[in-house]
Amino acid sequence: MKQHFxxxxxxxxxxxxxxxxxxxxxxxxxxxxxxxVGALIKQFETESGIKVNTRFGGSAELAALLQEEGxxxxxxxxxxxxxxxLSVLAPRFAPLPPAVNAAVAAPFRNDANSWxxxxxxxxxxxxxxxxxxxxxLPASVKDLANPKYKGRVAWAPTNGSFQAFVTAFRALEGDxxxxxxxxxxxxxxxxxxRNNGTQIEAIANGEVDFGLVNNYYLxxxxxxxxxxxxxxxxxxAGDLGxxxxxxxxxxxxSADNKAGAEKFIAxxxxxxxxxxxxxxxxxxxxxxxxxxxxxxxxxxxxxxxxPKVDISALADLEGTLKLLREVGLI
Amino acid sequence: xxxxxxxxxxxxxxRFRLRIPVHGPHPALLALAGLVAVGxxxxxxxxxxxxxEADPAAVVGIVLRPRNLMLLGNTLALVGLVLALSTxxxxxxxxxxxxxxxxxxxxxxxxxxLPLAIPGYVMAYALIGVSGYAGLANTLFGLRLPRxxxxxxxxxxxxxxxxxxxxxxxxAALLGTDAALEETARSLGLSPGRVFLRVTLPQxxxxxxxxxxxxxxxxxxxxxxxxxxxxxxxxxxxxTQYSAAFDRTYAAxxxxxxxxxxxxxxxxxxxxxxxxRLARIGTGVARRAAPVPLGRLRPVAIAFLVxxxxxxxxxxxxxxxxxxxxxxxxxxxxxxxxxLATVFASSLSVAGPAAVAAGVLAVPLAVLxxxxxxxxxxxxxxxxxxxxxxxxxxxxxxxVFLTLSLAPFAYQTRALLVLAFTLHFLAxxxxxxxxxxxxxxxxxxxxxxxxxxxxxxxxxxVSGPRLRRPVAAGALLVFVVVVKELPITFLLAPPGFxxxxxxxxxxTSEGLLYEAAPYAALLVVFSSLFVxxxxxxxxxx
Numbered sequence: 001m002k003q004h005f006x007x008x009x010x011x012x013x014x015x016x017x018x019x020x021x022x023x024x025x026x027x028x029x030x031x032x033x034x035x036x037v038g039a040l041i042k043q044f045e046t047e048s049g050i051k052v053n054t055r056f057g058g059s060a061e062l063a064a065l066l067q068e069e070g071x072x073x074x075x076x077x078x079x080x081x082x083x084x085x086l087s088v089l090a091p092r093f094a095p096l097p098p099a100v101n102a103a104v105a106a107p108f109r110n111d112a113n114s115w116x117x118x119x120x121x122x123x124x125x126x127x128x129x130x131x132x133x134x135x136x137l138p139a140s141v142k143d144l145a146n147p148k149y150k151g152r153v154a155w156a157p158t159n160g161s162f163q164a165f166v167t168a169f170r171a172l173e174g175d176x177x178x179x180x181x182x183x184x185x186x187x188x189x190x191x192x193x194r195n196n197g198t199q200i201e202a203i204a205n206g207e208v209d210f211g212l213v214n215n216y217y218l219x220x221x222x223x224x225x226x227x228x229x230x231x232x233x234x235x236x237a238g239d240l241g242x243x244x245x246x247x248x249x250x251x252x253x254s255a256d257n258k259a260g261a262e263k264f265i266a267x268x269x270x271x272x273x274x275x276x277x278x279x280x281x282x283x284x285x286x287x288x289x290x291x292x293x294x295x296x297x298x299x300x301x302x303x304x305x306x307p308k309v310d311i312s313a314l315a316d317l318e319g320t321l322k323l324l325r326e327v328g329l330i
Numbered sequence: 331x332x333x334x335x336x337x338x339x340x341x342x343x344x345r346f347r348l349r350i351p352v353h354g355p356h357p358a359l360l361a362l363a364g365l366v367a368v369g370x371x372x373x374x375x376x377x378x379x380x381x382x383e384a385d386p387a388a389v390v391g392i393v394l395r396p397r398n399l400m401l402l403g404n405t406l407a408l409v410g411l412v413l414a415l416s417t418x419x420x421x422x423x424x425x426x427x428x429x430x431x432x433x434x435x436x437x438x439x440x441x442x443x444l445p446l447a448i449p450g451y452v453m454a455y456a457l458i459g460v461s462g463y464a465g466l467a468n469t470l471f472g473l474r475l476p477r478x479x480x481x482x483x484x485x486x487x488x489x490x491x492x493x494x495x496x497x498x499x500x501x502a503a504l505l506g507t508d509a510a511l512e513e514t515a516r517s518l519g520l521s522p523g524r525v526f527l528r529v530t531l532p533q534x535x536x537x538x539x540x541x542x543x544x545x546x547x548x549x550x551x552x553x554x555x556x557x558x559x560x561x562x563x564x565x566x567x568x569x570t571q572y573s574a575a576f577d578r579t580y581a582a583x584x585x586x587x588x589x590x591x592x593x594x595x596x597x598x599x600x601x602x603x604x605x606x607r608l609a610r611i612g613t614g615v616a617r618r619a620a621p622v623p624l625g626r627l628r629p630v631a632i633a634f635l636v637x638x639x640x641x642x643x644x645x646x647x648x649x650x651x652x653x654x655x656x657x658x659x660x661x662x663x664x665x666x667x668x669x670l671a672t673v674f675a676s677s678l679s680v681a682g683p684a685a686v687a688a689g690v691l692a693v694p695l696a697v698l699x700x701x702x703x704x705x706x707x708x709x710x711x712x713x714x715x716x717x718x719x720x721x722x723x724x725x726x727x728x729x730v731f732l733t734l735s736l737a738p739f740a741y742q743t744r745a746l747l748v749l750a751f752t753l754h755f756l757a758x759x760x761x762x763x764x765x766x767x768x769x770x771x772x773x774x775x776x777x778x779x780x781x782x783x784x785x786x787x788x789x790x791x792v793s794g795p796r797l798r799r800p801v802a803a804g805a806l807l808v809f810v811v812v813v814k815e816l817p818i819t820f821l822l823a824p825p826g827f828x829x830x831x832x833x834x835x836x837x838t839s840e841g842l843l844y845e846a847a848p849y850a851a852l853l854v855v856f857s858s859l860f861v862x863x864x865x866x867x868x869x870x871x
């Protein structure tokens with residue numbers, strides 16, 4: 001053990017030595033995985049000379065951590081995997097410079113300017129190539145409650161993106177309508193899965209024929225297997241089922257190095273970083289000048305199909321959870 | 331003449347003060363135990379503090395809803411089934427490695443502990459992965475099997491990687507039992523089967539109690555496996571509250587509800603495991619039982635082992651290899667060896683000290699619990715187990731809150747991380763030495779003291795050597811679970827600290843299962859190295 005301690009102490013010493021010398025550093029709490037954003041962070045360090053101390057973790061864990069730390073938090077930037085964590089933390093964020101959100105495409109803009117989107121995705125319908133004919137595809141997500149789809153649909157009630165969709169449903173059509181649809185879906189034998197990926201696998205495995213997922217997961221399966229028996233499509237233009245969601249960043253009010261944090265955020269919504277995000281992650285860029293990766297919808301189509309929902313209005317998660325609890329889904 | 335004192339031990343025992351030596355516990359022992367108890371009670375205080383911030387009406391909506399009863403029923407069914415299946419696996423396995431002439435005992439022991447190193451999601455996927463479109467059965471034989479799911483699927487997957495908790499406890503107990511008792515029963519005419527049922531099994535009850543309890547607390551808190559198996563249990567509600575609502579207040583209520591269930595389990599287990607006299611009181615020296623020849627049953631035993639290890643170890647290994655086969659060479663070689671070495675060292679630098687600390691700390695605590703039963707020592711025992719039952723995220727948040735209030739300089743340091751692991755997983759290290767101490771009794775030490783040894787040196791020289799094996803077993807459990815732990819690491823690790831488990835998570839959190847496979851495999855290999863080392867050390871007595 002003594003040797004391990006020495007090795008560990010040495011490693012720690014080596015890791016901290018340059019920190020003491022470098023002029024500037026920021027602390028990042030990242031709910032996005034290192035596998036996706038690690039290279040981006042390194043790139044920023046090289047370009048700016050600012051060292052980034054990153055704490056990777058689940059968005060939920062890190063959001064809880066930030067709340068627990070309060071004013072004593074060492075974090076300068078919070079990067080959430082889901083919009084939900086950003087909405088909940090919004091009151092704890094310092095306002096961003098106005099130019100930051102002005103650069104972002106309209107559907108993804110946070111008008112309150114307390115955080116900014118770094119990438120976007122849409123809700124979409126995944127379906128089996130083997131068992132679903134084009135004529136059977138529903139025009140609206142609401143159609144999935146019809147007897148025609150009984151027992152054939154998957155969803156993920158514990159998943160943050162699904163819950164954001166329910167929040168949007170409530171915001172647009174009211175709690176009663178949202179509840180009626182959830183109950184109808186449940187009575188229609190809709191099967192609950194853990195998340196997006198497991199729904200896609202369930203379709204491939206023949207357990208269900210349709211799944212309500214985010215748009216960027218299927219690409220990972222088809223990239224490996226061109227014959228993967230699952231495809232996806234959006235609903236009719238403007239349908240709630242095509243809701244656009246975001247991942248994004250904010251600066252906690254307690255941040256010590258707000259200037260450094262703002263530089264990091266400016267970097268994330270710059271052209272090179274946005275190109276990297278869409279190419280590596282199959283997500284939509286949030287600034288208009290960057291074309292979405294091949295296979296994603298062109299930007300104009302995206303604007304046309306997504307329902308008009310103010311993403312900043314998706315903050316009432318507690319109300320959504322209450323509804324899901326009432327219906328008995330979580 | 332002075333023959334009287336020498337003859338005394340041979341006289342039939344009348345009222346032995348078996349557990350309670352003439353003197354009370356040493357003040358240092360009490361002080362240490364007090365500190366541990368405070369450390370373990372703080373998370374409860376934290377949960378209460380958060381719970382009291384809640385809006386009463388909303389609490390009623392969350393706590394008192396009919397669906398909770400359904401979830402509770404499902405949870406209990408799952409616990410029951412996992413306990414039954416684990417016992418069916420662990421008991422024969424422990425007997426084979428401890429009592430039979432099976433051979434290759436060390437190898438079988440290592441293989442029996444290894445499943446613990448496999449991350450739950452890998453085990454669940456391994457079972458699911460046999461079926462379905464991309465499943466092994468389809469790839470190899472063109473068969474699309476229905477997937478395992480629901481209660482049976484969840485119970486099966488959980489059992490396959492948590493049975494080692496029970497195995498290690500049972501094995502330590504079987505090795506520590508005095509053979510004379512069973513031989514006497516045989517000589518009095520009981521058949522081997524009856525001896526096992528009436529003599530051996532009752533002696534294993536404390537080991538069953540600690541193993542079952544740890545498994546119960548684990549199953550109560552697991553979310554990953556049950557979610558993949560589409561089985562709804564109580565931890566669903568807690569997970570959703572923390573991860574979807576980013577909420578600490580109502581999640582605290584749910585955690586307290588879960589802890590109430592855990593407390594019932596702890597109460598049952600301490601009732602079952604305590605109040606028992608396992609120590610030998612006769613004269614002579616305890617010794618190991620002679621290995622039982624398996625004879626014609628040997629093929630059955632071997633078939634059992636092949637089936638078990640094939641499923642618990644072979645299937646996940648094949649699954650990981652299968653996932654890795656999708657990777658291009660470029661993505662697989664993304665990390666250079668230097669960085670991997672750093673990640674290994676990080677995992678080791680917390681898991682090693684936490685395992686050693688928990689193992690060392692377990693000894694005085696076990697002594698206090700076994701030899702000085704009192705209200706305090708019972709409370710200590712229960713809080714140790716409940717500390718393990720606190721959902722890890724709530725436990726970590728409590729540590730954050732406390733460190734920032736009391737010792738901000740220690741916040742997010744390696745030392746704090748090690749301390750948090752030690753406290754949270756202490757219960758795992760406690761079971762085996764506790765059983766061992768119950769088996770030993772105090773008479774050998776009393777004899778040593780009569781021969782002039784002091785209190786400490788009698789303990790060190792007489793009980794010490796017999797505690798080595800169980801302490802190693804307990805520390806090993808802690809090591810293996812720390813290596814794959816996530817929520818506590820997320821919150822309390824120093825900035826930029828990457829372990830093997832967080833590296834795996836960096837891929838799975840983005841849905842990149844295949845890319846995570848090499849690291850999940852490394853995690854298992856890394857743990858196996860230490861399981862192997864520990865079993866070797868343990869056996870070289």
